[in-house]
Amino acid sequence: MPVAAPVPRTAEVKIGLIGPSDGPEEVLDEAVDFLMGDVGVELLVYLGDDEAITLAARTWAETEAPGELDESAFLTKVATVARRGTVAELDAIFEHDTALDRLATIRRLPPAPARAIEMIGDKIVTLVWDKAVLGEEDIANTFFTVYGKSKKMLFKRFGPRYFFTPGPLSRGHIGVLEQESEAIVLSLFSPAGVPISRELLHTGSTAKLSVSS
Numbered sequence: 001m002p003v004a005a006p007v008p009r010t011a012e013v014k015i016g017l018i019g020p021s022d023g024p025e026e027v028l029d030e031a032v033d034f035l036m037g038d039v040g041v042e043l044l045v046y047l048g049d050d051e052a053i054t055l056a057a058r059t060w061a062e063t064e065a066p067g068e069l070d071e072s073a074f075l076t077k078v079a080t081v082a083r084r085g086t087v088a089e090l091d092a093i094f095e096h097d098t099a100l101d102r103l104a105t106i107r108r109l110p111p112a113p114a115r116a117i118e119m120i121g122d123k124i125v126t127l128v129w130d131k132a133v134l135g136e137e138d139i140a141n142t143f144f145t146v147y148g149k150s151k152k153m154l155f156k157r158f159g160p161r162y163f164f165t166p167g168p169l170s171r172g173h174i175g176v177l178e179q180e181s182e183a184i185v186l187s188l189f190s191p192a193g194v195p196i197s198r199e200l201l202h203t204g205s206t207a208k209l210s211v212s213s
Contacts, residue, residue, distance in 0.1 A: 013120060016041035017175035019148055019166040020048030021056075028056055031174050031191040036105065038193055039176055043118070044106045047148030047166065049129045057103050109148065120144075120179050131163065144177065144184065144201070155186070155199065162186075162201055 016035035021028040032053075035041045046053035110116055115128035115138070123143040128134060131147040139145065145163045153167035166173045169191060176187045180200075188196040 013043070014039060014041040014176055014178040015118065015120070015125070016044040017146055017164075017166055017177065018044065018046050018048075018053075018169060019150070019153075019171075019173070020050065020168050021046075021052040022168045023170040025052075025056065027169055027191050028052060029060075030193075031169065032056070032060075032106070034189065034191070034193040035174065035176065041176065042105060045116070045127055045146070046106065046108050047127070047129070047146065049109070049112065049148065053106060053108055057106055060103055120177065120184055123179075123184060125177065144186075146175075146177075153188070 016039065018028070018031050018035070032044065035044055107116070109127060109129050112129045113133040115126055115134070118125040118127065124141060125144045125146065126134070126138060126142040127146045129147065130149045131145060134142075134145065139161065143161060145161070147163070147165050150165040150167050152171050153173040154163070154165050156163045164175065164186060166175050166188075172190050173188050173196065174191055176185075176189070178185050178187075184201040186199040186201060188198075190196060
């Protein structure tokens with residue numbers, strides 16, 4: 001089965017998780033804005049098996065820097081403004097470039113039955129559309145499995161391993177996975193950024209759940 005190569009992450013990494021977009025585009029926009037802006041995720045994974053996030057990203061990119069999506073065009077404009085423009089004009093260009101860099105953090109799942117592999121600390125995180133394609137060896141080697149195919153949000157622990165899906169975006173959950181001290185933390189929010197719950201995933205101990213009021 002094809003597998004994306006693991007990417008080492010720093011202890012401070014935050015991975016945003018968004019389920020399939022099955023409602024208004026504005027809800028997807030809101031979720032992405034919250035995760036990339038307020039949370040500051042280094043990686044945002046869209047868990048749907050459709051083109052929604054790709055189409056949205058193209059729209060965002062054109063909005064931020066219309067006609068300037070390739071590096072050569074960007075460098076040419078920087079050189080021109082540096083010679084003739086003001087500091088404010090140069091700052092505006094780099095703000096556009098920063099926005100495009102943020103869009104580069106968005107990832108889609110590889111086509112089924114492939115899955116993506118990420119690392120948080122020394123823990124393996126497997127991301128897949130349909131968890132049914134995973135074999136015993138896949139599950140045995142994974143600390144945290146994230147999947148997209150589901151009718152609702154689900155979080156389950158089986159021994160030292162965890163399974164999570166945010167469910168369709170219309171059901172009102174998005175996730176953030178990160179490392180804090182000795183724990184992996186899963187936080188749930190609404191697409192608008194309202195805190196829902198915070199789960200501490202301790203290796204070798206019982207997970208503790210706190211629900212936000």
